[in-house]
Amino acid sequence: MPDRIEVLKTYKTFIGGKFPRSESDRTYAVTDLKGNLIANACRCTRKDVRDAVVSARSSFDGWLSRSAYNRGQIIYRIAEILEGRKNQFIAELEHAGFKTKNSVKEVETAIDRLIYYAGWTDKLSQVFGTVNPVASSHFNFSVPEPMGIVAIIAPDETPFLSLVSLVAPIIAGGNTCVILASEKNPLPAVSFAEVLHASDVPAGIVNLLTGYRDEMVDSLTSHMDVNAILNGLTDKKIMKLTDENASINIKRVYHYSAENWLDNIHESPYIIQQFLEIKTTWHPVSV
Amino acid sequence: MAEKTNETILSQNVGGSSKPTSPNSDAASEFTSLWNYSPAPESSDYITFSExxxxxxxxxxxxxxxxxxxxxxxxxxxxxxxxxxxxxxxxxxxxxxxxxxxxxxxxxxxxxxxxxxxxxxxxxxxxxxxxxxxxxxxxxxxxxxxxxxxxxxxxxxxxxxxxxxxxxxxxxxxxxxxxxxxxxxxxxxxxxxxxxxxxxxxxxxxxxxxxxxxxxxxxxxxxxxxxxxxxxxxxxxxxxxxxxxxxxxxxxxxxxxxxxxxxxxxxxxxxxxxxxxxxxxxxxxxxxxxGGKGANIIFEDASVDQAVEGVINAIFFNQGHVCCAGSRLLVQEGISDRLITKLKSRMETLIVGDPLDKNTDIGAINSRTQYDRILNYLDIGKDEGAELYQASCSLPEKGYFCKPTLFTGVSQSNRIVQEEIFGPILTIQTFRTPEEAIEKANNSPYGLASGVWSDKGSKVFSIGQKVRSGVMWANTYNKFDPTSPFGGYxxxxxxxxxxxxxxxxxxxxxxx
Missing domain, CATH: 3.40.605.10 (Aldehyde Dehydrogenase; Chain A, domain 1)
Incomplete structure (x- = not known):
C-alpha cells in the first residue's frame, strides 16, 4: 500500500475561459505509448464545436482591439507561467511514455517559441505592411489584420510543442481559435489550457476540444463562422476534407506539418502571415 | 419617403444647421434642361480584327x-x-x-x-x-x-x-x-x-x-x-x-x-x-x-457634394460591373434627405448610351445574360417592397442598356442588399450611430471594398479599422493602382x- 493515494486529474475541455465537460457527457480512454490507461478525456461532439466557435467569435473583436504591444505582453505572460510549471509538463509527457530528455527539450522549446512569437505582435505591420506610392494624389497604405476565427487541427507527434507551435502564431496575429487537440495525446493540451487560464489571455481567444477527430473535423471545418483552417496533419483524407469544407465559405487553408517540431525553422513570421488579411486604405491628398 | 423640393432644402439651411460646402452647393442643378451634348463618337474606322x-x-x-x-x-x-x-x-x-x-x-x-x-x-x-x-x-x-x-x-x-x-x-x-x-x-x-x-x-x-x-x-x-x-x-x-x-x-x-x-x-x-x-x-x-457588396458609408460631417460624386463613381462606374462597387449606400439620418435629393439630381445628368461616344458616362450592359439578371433584380427589389427610382434618361433602341437606379426603403435582409447585382443599382439605407453603420457594413458574407466619407480624420480611421474589407476608400472610391494591393476578406x-x-x-x- 502506498503512503498516500494519488489524486487523479479530470481532464476537461476549455471553452470561453471555462472548463466544461463535453456536452455529450462522454469520455474516451487516453493511453500511454505502451497502451496503459492514463486518464479519460472528453469526447467532444459537433455541439461542443459550435459552442467553441461561438466563444471564439464573441471574443474576436476584443482581441482585435487590443494593442499589438498588449498582445505581445499577454503571450509573453503565457511563457512566464509555463516556465514555472515546466516540471508538470515534463512529467505529463513522461507519464505518456516519452523519454525524459526529449520531454525536457520539448517543453523548453515550447516556452522559447512563445517568447519568439510574443515579440512579433508589434512588428508584423512593419514587416508585412506597406506604404504604396500610387500615381494619383492619394495617401495609400496596406496593413495586416487578423483573419478572424482559425480552426486548428493539432497533430499527435511532439504533442505539446506542436500544439504551441500552431497556436502561438495564430493568436500573435490577432486571431482567435478553436483547437482540436491531438487525439492520441490530448492531455498536455488540456494542461496548457490551464496555463492560458492562469495567464492574462482573455476568455475565448483559445478554445480547446478533445475527442475523436472523425467526430469533429467535419463540423469544425464546415462551420460558416470559421474563417481559416490550420491543419497540422498529413492525413490525405483529412486534408481533402478540410479543403472541400473550406470552399463552402472561402475559408483560407494552410496545411503545415513538420518532421521535427524542435527545429527552429518551425517558428516564422510567414506562418503568422498566412492568417493575416491585408487591408489597403486610400485617402485623397489635397487642400 | 417624401420627396423634398430644392426650395425646402434651401430654406432648411437658412437656419445654418448644416453648412453648405460651397456657395452654390445647394442650388438647384437642372443640368439636363440646360445642357445638351452633341454626339462625339470615337472613330473606330481603323480598328481591324480578324473574323x-x-x-x-x-x-x-x-x-x-x-x-x-x-x-x-x-x-x-x-x-x-x-x-x-x-x-x-x-x-x-x-x-x-x-x-x-x-x-x-x-x-x-x-x-x-x-x-x-x-x-x-x-x-x-x-x-x-x-x-x-x-x-x-x-x-x-x-x-x-x-x-x-x-x-x-x-x-x-x-x-x-x-x-x-x-x-x-x-x-x-x-x-x-x-x-x-x-x-x-x-x-x-x-x-x-x-x-x-x-x-x-x-x-x-x-x-x-x-x-x-x-x-x-x-x-x-x-x-x-x-x-x-x-x-x-x-x-x-x-x-x-x-x-x-x-x-x-x-x-x-x-x-x-x-x-x-x-x-x-x-x-x-x-x-x-x-x-x-x-x-x-x-x-x-x-x-x-x-464578388462584393461594398458598403459606402456617409457621415453627416462629410462634404456632401464630394460624397455625391463619390457615390456616383462608386456604383455607376463601368455600369456597376465592378466587384468592388459601392452598391450599398449607408447614409447618416440627418443628411439622408438632402443627399438623396442631390443624388437624384446628379443622376439626371448621367449620359447613358453609345460606349464609343466620349461623353458617355454609362455604356452598355455587357451581355444579354447579365442584362436579364439585372432586370430580374429590379423585379426582386420591387417585390421586396423597396422604392425604385431611375434617372429619366432615354435609352438607345438597340443593345442592352440599364438606367441608373436606386432603391430606397430597403432593409438589411433584402436580397437586393445581400446579393451582388453587378449592375448600376444602388440600395440606400440609413443609420444613426457609427456603431450601427459598422454593424450594417459588416453584415454581409462579402468583404471586398468599402467607402467612408467624413471630414473628421479620427472618424475615418476608426471606421476604416472596424469595417472588414480588403480595400477601404476614405473620401474617395473606385481608385486603382498597380502598387496598391487589392483583394477581399x-x-x-x-x-x-x-x-x-x-x-x-x-x-x-x-x-x-
Whole structure:
C-alpha cells in the first residue's frame, strides 16, 4: 500500500475561459505509448464545436482591439507561467511514455517559441505592411489584420510543442481559435489550457476540444463562422476534407506539418502571415 | 419617403444647421434642361480584327482540336464582332504543355533582369497600342470609351511596368526568404475589365518567373487576343504566355489540369467556390478574387457634394460591373434627405448610351445574360417592397442598356442588399450611430471594398479599422493602382493582387 493515494486529474475541455465537460457527457480512454490507461478525456461532439466557435467569435473583436504591444505582453505572460510549471509538463509527457530528455527539450522549446512569437505582435505591420506610392494624389497604405476565427487541427507527434507551435502564431496575429487537440495525446493540451487560464489571455481567444477527430473535423471545418483552417496533419483524407469544407465559405487553408517540431525553422513570421488579411486604405491628398 | 423640393432644402439651411460646402452647393442643378451634348463618337474606322480567332499556344495561332467556335457580340449594337475558338480539354492540354516546356526550357533559365526587359516591352507596346485597345475594349464589352481610354488600358500598361521592375528585385520582397517560381499558372479572368484583369494576372506571374495559360471571358475575348499579337511582336519566347478562349468548360479544364501549379481566378463567388472545391486535395496554390457588396458609408460631417460624386463613381462606374462597387449606400439620418435629393439630381445628368461616344458616362450592359439578371433584380427589389427610382434618361433602341437606379426603403435582409447585382443599382439605407453603420457594413458574407466619407480624420480611421474589407476608400472610391494591393476578406476571395503583396501568391518561399 502506498503512503498516500494519488489524486487523479479530470481532464476537461476549455471553452470561453471555462472548463466544461463535453456536452455529450462522454469520455474516451487516453493511453500511454505502451497502451496503459492514463486518464479519460472528453469526447467532444459537433455541439461542443459550435459552442467553441461561438466563444471564439464573441471574443474576436476584443482581441482585435487590443494593442499589438498588449498582445505581445499577454503571450509573453503565457511563457512566464509555463516556465514555472515546466516540471508538470515534463512529467505529463513522461507519464505518456516519452523519454525524459526529449520531454525536457520539448517543453523548453515550447516556452522559447512563445517568447519568439510574443515579440512579433508589434512588428508584423512593419514587416508585412506597406506604404504604396500610387500615381494619383492619394495617401495609400496596406496593413495586416487578423483573419478572424482559425480552426486548428493539432497533430499527435511532439504533442505539446506542436500544439504551441500552431497556436502561438495564430493568436500573435490577432486571431482567435478553436483547437482540436491531438487525439492520441490530448492531455498536455488540456494542461496548457490551464496555463492560458492562469495567464492574462482573455476568455475565448483559445478554445480547446478533445475527442475523436472523425467526430469533429467535419463540423469544425464546415462551420460558416470559421474563417481559416490550420491543419497540422498529413492525413490525405483529412486534408481533402478540410479543403472541400473550406470552399463552402472561402475559408483560407494552410496545411503545415513538420518532421521535427524542435527545429527552429518551425517558428516564422510567414506562418503568422498566412492568417493575416491585408487591408489597403486610400485617402485623397489635397487642400 | 417624401420627396423634398430644392426650395425646402434651401430654406432648411437658412437656419445654418448644416453648412453648405460651397456657395452654390445647394442650388438647384437642372443640368439636363440646360445642357445638351452633341454626339462625339470615337472613330473606330481603323480598328481591324480578324473574323475568326484561334487559340494562342506556343507563340502561334492554333485552331481548336474539335473545330468549334463561339461568337462575341457588341453589346451596344447586338452586332457580331468576331468568332473565337472554343477550347476543349485537349486544347488546354496543348497550352499547358507549351507553358510547361517554356517554363523548363526558356523562362526559368533567364535571369530576372532579362525577364524584366521582356515585361517592360509588353508595357511599352500596350501603351503604343493604347487607343486601339481602348476602342476594342469598348466595342467588345460595352464600357464607355472614357473609361477604357483613361482607366483600363493605362492601368494595364502600368501593371506590366510595375511588375517588370520586380523581376530582378525579388530578393528584397521577402525578408529571410528566397522566392521560387511555381511553374505553370492557370488564370481565368472576367468580362468587366478584360485587359486590365489580364494585366493583373500575367504581369506578376511573369515577373516571378512563371509561365501562363490564360482564359479570357467568353463575352470579351478580343483584347486578350490582341495582347497575344503584342506578345508575338515583343518577341516573348514561345509558350511563356498562352491564351485559350472558351467558356466555363474551358476554365474547368484549366483548373483540373494536373500540370497546372497555380490557379488565379477572378469572377463570381459562386464559381470561386466550385473552383476551390475542385482543387481540394491537389495541393495546388490558388487565389480567388470574387464578388462584393461594398458598403459606402456617409457621415453627416462629410462634404456632401464630394460624397455625391463619390457615390456616383462608386456604383455607376463601368455600369456597376465592378466587384468592388459601392452598391450599398449607408447614409447618416440627418443628411439622408438632402443627399438623396442631390443624388437624384446628379443622376439626371448621367449620359447613358453609345460606349464609343466620349461623353458617355454609362455604356452598355455587357451581355444579354447579365442584362436579364439585372432586370430580374429590379423585379426582386420591387417585390421586396423597396422604392425604385431611375434617372429619366432615354435609352438607345438597340443593345442592352440599364438606367441608373436606386432603391430606397430597403432593409438589411433584402436580397437586393445581400446579393451582388453587378449592375448600376444602388440600395440606400440609413443609420444613426457609427456603431450601427459598422454593424450594417459588416453584415454581409462579402468583404471586398468599402467607402467612408467624413471630414473628421479620427472618424475615418476608426471606421476604416472596424469595417472588414480588403480595400477601404476614405473620401474617395473606385481608385486603382498597380502598387496598391487589392483583394477581399471573407467570401470576397483570398490572396491579393497588386503591390508587393501581389507577389506572394506566385512564389514558393524557401528559407535563405
Amino acid at each position: 475568326r480567332y484561334d487559340h494562342f499556344i506556343n507563340g502561334k495561332w492554333m485552331s481548336p482540336e474539335k473545330g468549334r467556335y463561339m461568337t462575341t457580340y457588341n453589346p451596344a449594337t447586338e452586332e457580331k464582332l468576331a468568332d473565337f475558338a472554343e477550347g476543349t480539354s485537349a486544347d488546354v492540354d496543348r497550352a499547358v504543355q507549351a507553358a510547361q516546356k517554356a517554363y523548363e526550357k526558356t523562362w526559368s533559365k533567364l535571369t530576372g533582369r532579362e525577364r524584366s526587359k521582356y515585361i517592360f516591352r509588353l508595357a511599352r507596346m500596350i501603351q503604343e497600342k493604347a487607343r486601339e485597345l481602348a476602342i476594342i475594349e469598348s466595342m467588345d464589352g460595352g464600357k464607355p470609351i472614357r473609361e477604357s481610354r483613361d482607366v483600363d488600358v493605362p492601368l494595364a500598361a502600368a501593371h506590366f511596368f510595375y511588375y517588370a521592375g520586380w523581376a530582378d528585385k525579388l530578393d528584397y520582397a521577402f525578408p529571410g526568404r528566397k522566392a521560387q517560381p511555381l511553374g505553370v499558372c492557370g488564370q481565368i479572368i472576367p468580362w468587366n475589365f478584360p485587359l486590365l484583369m489580364l494585366a493583373w494576372k500575367i504581369a506578376p506571374a511573369l515577373a516571378t518567373g512563371n509561365t501562363v495559360v490564360l482564359k479570357p471571358a467568353e463575352t470579351t475575348p478580343l483584347t486578350a487576343l490582341k495582347f497575344a499579337e503584342i506578345c508575338m511582336a515583343a518577341g516573348l519566347p514561345d509558350g511563356v504566355v498562352n491564351i485559350v478562349t472558351g467558356a466555363g468548360q474551358t476554365g474547368a479544364a484549366i483548373v483540373n489540369h494536373p500540370d497546372v501549379n497555380k490557379i488565379a481566378f477572378t469572377g463570381s463567388t459562386e464559381v470561386g467556390k466550385i473552383i476551390q472545391k475542385s482543387l481540394a486535395g491537389t495541393g495546388k496554390k490558388y487565389t480567388l478574387e470574387l 471573407k467570401e470576397s476571395g483570398l490572396g491579393r493582387e497588386g503591390g508587393l503583396h501581389g507577389l506572394y501568391d506566385y512564389v514558393n518561399l524557401k528559407p535563405d
